[in-house]
Amino acid sequence: MSIADLGLRAKAASRVLATASTQVKDAALLLAADGLLECAGDVLAANAVDVERAERAGVSATVIDRLRLTPAKIEGMAGGLRQVAGLPDPVGEVLDGWRRPNGLRIHRVRVPLGVVAIIYENRPNVTSDAAALCLKAGNAAFLRGSSGAISSNVAVAEVLRDAFAAAGLPEDSLVLVEDTTRDGAVEFMQQRGAIDCLIPRGGPSLIASIREHATVPFVIDGDGNCHVYVDESADLAMAEAIVVNAKTQRPSVCNAMESLVVHQKVAEPFLTRLVTALDGVELVGDDHARSIAPSIGAATESDWGTEFLDLKASVRVVDSLDEAIAHVNRYGSGHSEAIVTRELEAAERFTTEVDAAAVVVNASTRFVDGEE
Known part of the structure; x- marks a missing residue:
């Protein structure tokens, strides 16, 4: 079936979903x-095919980490579906209302978009996450994953489509495009008769392709060049725990810390203890950081703006909060930024002046996730 025909099937399903009750969707x-959970064995077997193919092709460990499913990850995917089922239904929510002088009553009400298309790379968990969020909001999910995860995506999609049909909804509430060619990707992002909004989840090359080729409305997210700034007033034990978590818990994801910024007044005691805590992490830094910890390599200009997605991080020592904010705003990607501080004024300035989708205080950037 052509991509255009698949899009029209999603469009037809979206009209049914728009009026589906909360009870049926949940x-x-x-x-x-x-x-x-019942089909976990089949899903894992399909995923093993993708992982084996990636390993034979010499794909990086970072990409394979995102690709690989485990029983625990499938439990997490199932838990995510249950969490979405437990969320309030946004459809029909009245956001505002007023009466005009001429007597007209006007209401602003949440309604479904229609067909939400999502194009993504080697992350089979996105198949279930995206389908769940779309369905809860009364939208059909029109999905196109990468060639590297096609077996996994097909297996997950089949389970979800069967479940949606069993609940009385169209199985085309989720439509997965199996054409993973480059030409297919371009065709997918040009389905103006079907797609109401396109959301890409991937790296710079995918985002560039969307900007160049898409003819439908789209929403772009950024890379995850996330910073943790350790202020001069920070509790250093807390800061160490936050940095270790943000960098090492899962370095291949977009909310992992990629760059550490440290106030010069606490740089020596903090970096001295941190290089031990981050054993196994490659650190590159400026001259000040390297003078404190000789094991830190020399950072290049490009390192400050790089999303490593690996056990690597850059380290910058700054003289002031102003300099820290300027550094984060210059090199950050607008994803998630963190400050560790005891000073309310510093926290307020950082959260107000740093330009990012999420700014956290005394917490890891890893908390910036849909489930958290």
Whole structure:
């Protein structure tokens, strides 16, 4: 079936979803969660095919980490479906209302978009996450994953489509495009008769392709060049725990810390203890950081703006909060930034002046996730 025909099937399903009750949508999501657990063996077998192919092709460990499913990850995917089922239904929510002098009553009400298309790379968990969020909001999910995860995506999609149908919703509430060619990707992002909004989840090359080729409305997210700034007033034990978590818990994801910024007044005691705590992490830094910890390599200009997605981080020592904010705003990607401080004024300035989708105080950037 052509991509255009698949898009029209999603469009037809979206009209049914727009009027589906909360009870039916939630039942579909719960059935999908149960189905994932019941079919975990099949999903893992399909994923093993993708992982083996990636390993033979010499794909990086970072990409394979994102690609690989485990029983625990499938439990997490099922848990995510249940969490979405437990969320309030946004459809029909009245956001505002007023009466005009001529007597007209006007209401601003949440309604579904229609068909939400998502194009993404080697992350099979996105198949279930995206389908769940779309369905809860009354939208059909029109998905196109990468060639590297095609077996996994097909397996997950089959489970979800069966569950949606069992709950009385169209199985085309989720439509997965299996054409993973470059030409297919371009065709996908040009389905003006079907797609109401396109959301890419991937690296710079995918984002560039969307900007160049898409003819439908799209929402772009950024890379995850996330910073943690350790202020002069920071509790250093807390800062160490936050940095270790933000960098090492799962370095291949977009909310992992990529760059550490440290106030010069605490740089020596903090970096001295941190290089031990981050054993196994490659650190590159400026001259000040290297004078404190000789094991830190020399950072290049490009390192400050790089999303490493690996056990590597850059380290910058600054003289002031102003300099820290300027550094983060210059090199950050607008994803997630953190400050560790005891000073309310410093926290307020950082959260106000740093330009990012999420700014956290005394917490890891890893908390910036849909489930958290």
